[in-house]
Amino acid sequence: MSTELEVKYDLARKPSGYAYPEPSDMEAKIPAGEKILQVLFGTELDVGANTATLVLTDRGIHAFTKKPLLKKIGSTHEIIPFRQITGITRYRKLLSKWILEVSRADNTDSYAYLDEMESETFLVTAQELISSQNDTKSEESADDVFAQLEKLTALFDKGILSENEFEAKKQELLKRI
Numbered sequence: 001m002s003t004e005l006e007v008k009y010d011l012a013r014k015p016s017g018y019a020y021p022e023p024s025d026m027e028a029k030i031p032a033g034e035k036i037l038q039v040l041f042g043t044e045l046d047v048g049a050n051t052a053t054l055v056l057t058d059r060g061i062h063a064f065t066k067k068p069l070l071k072k073i074g075s076t077h078e079i080i081p082f083r084q085i086t087g088i089t090r091y092r093k094l095l096s097k098w099i100l101e102v103s104r105a106d107n108t109d110s111y112a113y114l115d116e117m118e119s120e121t122f123l124v125t126a127q128e129l130i131s132s133q134n135d136t137k138s139e140e141s142a143d144d145v146f147a148q149l150e151k152l153t154a155l156f157d158k159g160i161l162s163e164n165e166f167e168a169k170k171q172e173l174l175k176r177i
Helices: 004-011 023-027 116-157 163-174
Strands: 036-044 051-057 060-066 076-081 085-093 097-104 108-114
Touching (some): 004 023, 023 060, 036 116, 051 116, 085 116, 108 116, 116 163
Antiparallel strands (some): 036 051, 036 108, 051 060, 060 076, 085 097, 097 108
């Protein structure tokens, strides 16, 4: 019986001439409960011949990279949670090759030799998931501000804060919403 990862792996188009990690090598590194949405094959742009297998889940992007000619040695796995991604873009370079860039606060990872249609689907799905996580963060932030306002009001009602202190802190909190 095929696993969810094996099915997505087999459906994805692989550039010829490259070796990629097998699903059995990747599955143990993806936490249980993460839904696998898509697999995308390419290479790391800045590293040259390293292959890259990107696994899009409902929680983030798993980047599996592998150095050519090496079996287990030289393989890496990195989890990029959506909350860390500051931007994700795709553009076309020479010879109809598509490049996907995943930006974080501290760096940008670039992946090349991607299939046109699959990289577009990957990009759109990832952008939607990142956006929905940001919406959730905004709602959580507003809830946090309201909770802090309630605590602030309680402190004022008990006489712990003066009216000036209360108003100043209240305005500061309201600006966060």
